[in-house]
Amino acid sequence: xxxxxxxxxxxxxxxxxxxxxxxxxxxxxxxxxxxxxxxxxxxxxxxxxxxxxxxxxxxxxxxxxxxxxxxxxxxxxxxxxxxxxxxxxxxxxxxxxxxxxxxxxxxxxxxxxxxxxxxxxxxxxxxxxxxxxxxxxxxxxxxxxxxxxxxxxxxxxxxxxxxxxxxxxxxxxxxxxxxxxxxxxxxxxxxxxxxxxxxxxxxxxxxxxxxxxxxxxxxxx
Amino acid sequence: xxxxxxxxxxxxxxxxxxxxxxxxxxxxxxxxxxxxxxxxxxxxxxxxxxxxxxxxxxxxxxxxxxxxxxxxxxxxxxxxxxxxxxxxxxxxxxxxxxxxxxxxxxxxxxxxxxxxxxxxxxxxxxxxxxxxxxxxxxxxxxxxxxxxxxxxxxxxxxxxxxxxxxxxxxxxxxxxxxxxxxxxxxxxxxxxxxxxxxxxxxxxxxxxxxxxxxxxxxxxxxx
Numbered sequence: 001x002x003x004x005x006x007x008x009x010x011x012x013x014x015x016x017x018x019x020x021x022x023x024x025x026x027x028x029x030x031x032x033x034x035x036x037x038x039x040x041x042x043x044x045x046x047x048x049x050x051x052x053x054x055x056x057x058x059x060x061x062x063x064x065x066x067x068x069x070x071x072x073x074x075x076x077x078x079x080x081x082x083x084x085x086x087x088x089x090x091x092x093x094x095x096x097x098x099x100x101x102x103x104x105x106x107x108x109x110x111x112x113x114x115x116x117x118x119x120x121x122x123x124x125x126x127x128x129x130x131x132x133x134x135x136x137x138x139x140x141x142x143x144x145x146x147x148x149x150x151x152x153x154x155x156x157x158x159x160x161x162x163x164x165x166x167x168x169x170x171x172x173x174x175x176x177x178x179x180x181x182x183x184x185x186x187x188x189x190x191x192x193x194x195x196x197x198x199x200x201x202x203x204x205x206x207x208x209x210x211x212x213x214x215x216x217x218x219x220x221x
Numbered sequence: 222x223x224x225x226x227x228x229x230x231x232x233x234x235x236x237x238x239x240x241x242x243x244x245x246x247x248x249x250x251x252x253x254x255x256x257x258x259x260x261x262x263x264x265x266x267x268x269x270x271x272x273x274x275x276x277x278x279x280x281x282x283x284x285x286x287x288x289x290x291x292x293x294x295x296x297x298x299x300x301x302x303x304x305x306x307x308x309x310x311x312x313x314x315x316x317x318x319x320x321x322x323x324x325x326x327x328x329x330x331x332x333x334x335x336x337x338x339x340x341x342x343x344x345x346x347x348x349x350x351x352x353x354x355x356x357x358x359x360x361x362x363x364x365x366x367x368x369x370x371x372x373x374x375x376x377x378x379x380x381x382x383x384x385x386x387x388x389x390x391x392x393x394x395x396x397x398x399x400x401x402x403x404x405x406x407x408x409x410x411x412x413x414x415x416x417x418x419x420x421x422x423x424x425x426x427x428x429x430x431x432x433x434x435x436x437x438x439x440x441x442x443x444x
Contacts, residue, residue, distance in 0.1 A: 052328055061317070066317070098294045
């Protein structure tokens with residue numbers, strides 16, 4: 001039976017990007033359906049497939065929806081298990097991978113969001129929170145090629161989408177990513193050499209324009 | 222994997238915390254002996270800071286010297302590490318149903334638990350809206366249960382373990398707050414599930430005593 005794979009997404013979403021990169025790593029053909037989130041016009045399909053959160057990304061595999069980006073990555077890894085494993089096989093290593101991916105969601109995502117939309121008054125504390133959150137990842141990466149060790153894996157997939165925002169962080173912050181986080185920056189370049197990443201990451205100019213537009217809407221530009 | 226020596230399996234937790242309790246329940250369901258240490262979060266132990274330097278929270282699970290934090294991560298680890306002889310698996314084998322279980326665990330933590338917690342601790346001003354959101358959250362959960370005995374089907378699964386707050390803590394907190402959230406009238410199926418849950422032989426032994434939990438939260442409410 002031919003697999004029917006659909007991804008409901010928004011082009012700049014880092015969460016959607018996790019799904020795209022995973023699908024690309026496994027060489028899976030899929031239909032990409034863009035949701036009109038800016039126009040506040042969610043499709044009937046999205047509302048039907050993710051009634052609880054009404055959010056992208058949603059992976060629809062042979063008509064059945066899988067929601068939540070890290071969940072989607074694990075699902076993809078399990079279903080298409082014969083190639084490019086995304087998670088380690090050892091239970092403890094898997095637990096560590098899940099922990100750090102969860103850290104990206106719990107600490108990194110909120111901190112970078114706060115920084116991007118901070119008012120003048122909030123900027124100093126937002127920047128500190130951001131630097132602290134990223135610092136732990138810089139330490140965790142250490143001298144490894146990837147967060148997964150020798151191979152690109154789950155934590156790399158969880159974090160790499162945020163690389164498309166690095167220039168934005170420098171625009172709003174008073175730091176340089178390369179100076180603060182040399183290991184992460186080197187890792188980002190390494191990841192960009194992978195086709196699954198470079199072909200999936202959105203156009204950086206478009207991202208900057210969207211970023212500017214949203215900041216204007218929030219009144220912080 | 223030699224897990225007969227209970228010194229090699231440790232849980233750092235807090236008796237009143239549902240997140241910590243999830244791990245007690247999981248270990249009891251798997252029949253794994255372990256050493257428990259009660260943590261004082263106002264005075265964090267050397268071990269806690271050593272084993273969970275990132276978040277410095279409980280629960281923390283230590284197995285053969287390797288530490289794991291975050292309750293849902295720990296639950297999946299326990300399921301994978303003690304899975305010989307089909308020993309009470311928490312997750313089904315097929316990827317779609319595994320994904321569904323994980324989705325509901327995350328939704329419990331991100332949406333449902335916070336909504337109920339907020340309602341129980343809300344002040345006069347925010348109460349109406351908070352209660353509305355809590356009831357909406359419980360409805361979503363009941364819709365997922367459908368006609369099943371447990372979220373895991375016939376047996377306790379990952380979602381049931383993660384939903385210990387719903388099965389047990391909610392009845393205590395709502396009583397203290399003077400609210401009616403999870404009742405047999407409002408959510409008959411979910412209520413029935415909660416009764417099956419707290420009367421399950423292993424779960425029953427693993428939950429903290431009701432009167433002590435009540436006293437603990439009542440004291441917190443007074444502050």
